[in-house]
Amino acid sequence: MSHSAILSVPLDFRSHPVDEVGIRERVARLASRSIKKSSKIEGLKLALSMVDLTTLEGADTPGKVRQLCTKAIHLHSGRADLPMVAAVCVYPTMVRIAREALKDTPIQVAAVATAFPSGMNPLEVKLEDTRFAVGEGAHEIDMVISRGDFLRGEYQRVADEIRLVKEACGKAHLKVILETGELGTLDRVRLASDIAMQAGADFIKTSTGKIQPAATPEVVLVMLQAIDDFYRKTGKRIGMKPAGGIANAKAALNLLIMVREILGSDWLTPDLFRIGASKLPNDILMQLEKERTGAYQGLDYFSND
């Protein structure tokens, strides 16, 4: 299929300038919010309910994925007051196992697709990858954009690819990974966000987790502001998923503060905000146990799955 054949609505590739110094100042100001007592507990539980619990290793086994799914349902023994996480995120070949392990729960199964993490495959392979994952039962697809095309300035190609993947998703939700660590500037992060949203992304996502830097607060802020502008223009609410390097409770609370103050509390739901992470839940659990008992507990009291 040629790219010209799939054009529909002309997209808006105008730049919305981003000032890096201003972004850093805003990030610092947002990070100076002080979250204490009831709002801390409430915020940490909210963050847990937004986690996409992730395992994306070549060495993943069915057993490991099943354990992860169990953790997704029961985050910590002896605490009935904790929410389940929002989703489990795995490679396409693990989707069926995760679906089985999570049946009868509201937890979604997300699959990375489109030649994750590099995206360095022909379009047809990427579409097939997507169709396979959806066929296996994935509720959500986390795709990567073609950074090469994007950095070469082939914005229409990037947009067309996203649109086709979205079609291949059928009813599955589409998260578009920008891999901001490879984009180089915040201006490009903004443009990539705008392209992804116009091309049909349900969520925009920072990173694969395989490249550093990943979900820096600066990048998250720029993407949230892009979502805000898109909402003001179209009335459509796009979701946001920072992923990669979010390992502690403080960072998670800072994300919630950003969402609250940029997009408003309408976005404070797992339907519109996710956190891609593997180690984060245990740190949040430690904090919650500390709030409950008044003392920190050793890491060995929390399961590593």
Next chain:
Amino acid sequence: MTKTKIPTKGLDWGYAPAPESADHFQLKKEYGLFVGGKSVPASTGKRFATINPATEKILAQVADAGEKDVDQAVRTARTAYEKVWRKTSARERGKYLYRIARIIQERARELAVVESMDGGKPIRESRDVDIPLAAAHFFYHAGWADKLPYAFPGKTVRPIGVAGQIIPWNFPLLMVAWKVAPALACGNTVVLKPAETTPLTALLFAEICQEAGLPDGVFNCITGAGATGAALVNHAGLDKIAFTGSTEVGKAIQKSLAGRSTKLTLELGGKAANIIFEDAAIDQAVEGIINGIFFNQGHVCCAGSRLLVQESVEKEVVAKLKARMEHLIVGDPLDKNTDIGAINSKAQCDRIQTYLKVGQEEGAELFQTKCSIPDQGYFIRPSFFTKVAQSHRIVQEEIFGPVLAIQSFRTLNEALEKANNTPYGLSGGVWTDKGAKIFKVTRGIKAGVIWANTFNQFDPASPFGGYKESGYGREGGRHGLRPYVELS
């Protein structure tokens, strides 16, 4: 089990109170004047109360200096100058300034809390801006003390003598630093009068000078209201007056100094234009507006109190500004999450309220956020006016509160004309993605400081001061040393 596309309602998650504790220090019940290295009562026997504007409760009683006390303070400063300070080596002077800077850092938490209690500013600002900058000013000038010949190459540098310094209530300790640090670094002695609503950190600063072992009489602090200030200005024994405050009082000081050889620097009011072009990074520009007008409740002489926005982005900017303003938290200055604290005094609160009325009577449209404000204390919601004209009082006069006047413009020249069309010339802001435009604007505005794609940035190395009715003389940087030295 695919998810519904209609988002469920988000969680209404808020911030629980996060108050900074105030139990790690004890204010005295009563403070005397600081003259000759010790606390002395006022000869008048009179005192006045300084209150917490957020609670309207009395914090302490402070001595009210009369003419006799002013005279005594100036004489003491003169003696210290002649007998001690002018003979102290430059390196020694620097040593004292370094000590003062370090003690400010050590007592930063106490100073920040007292600053917020006495003046109403949010702890986030006194902790992150006022106190660290005050320490930075002493560090910076400590470095200059023994390097003055390098500041004025080829000249012989001498101190001028005794300086009378009168400071305002909006940045109490920071203004102490701006005034006292260069004066002492250059070898002068000082009689300082802090504002009557915010004397406490200046009095704590006097303790710090004691702690640093600064020779007696080099720094003196007399508290009182306008009459005390007038007595200081009219004292014949001063070599220099430095004043920061209102244009009205500045003019009166200038009149009373006519015919005297006393040197004068004035840092007065402002009505800065923050100019936003259509090619600016809009979200960051909106943050710059917030920073420009709501920093320190708008009690900032260089506040960006006029917004000039290019017409093609006016709607967008105003809509985003409203949304951003709704997230500003107004309330307890000691809460770490408070963005806008208490208005400094009842008088200032009334003055701002008057302007809110005047603006509406003149036909402008008022917007205020929906946030809750405490029942007690002096608070005003963040506000702006649209549909304003250049001739409106809210465009011409300094309100000194959290009130912004918004105007639009079409061309760069129109923006410059509006920006310059007030009696003031202290500061300005320009927001654009184009470097050339920045230079066109900064050259076109007559103001002492203009920020590009940022606002309210301060550094001890950067000179600050005004043109026109915003005063003259510079503070900070090499320029700021000039008013405190005699060159030959």
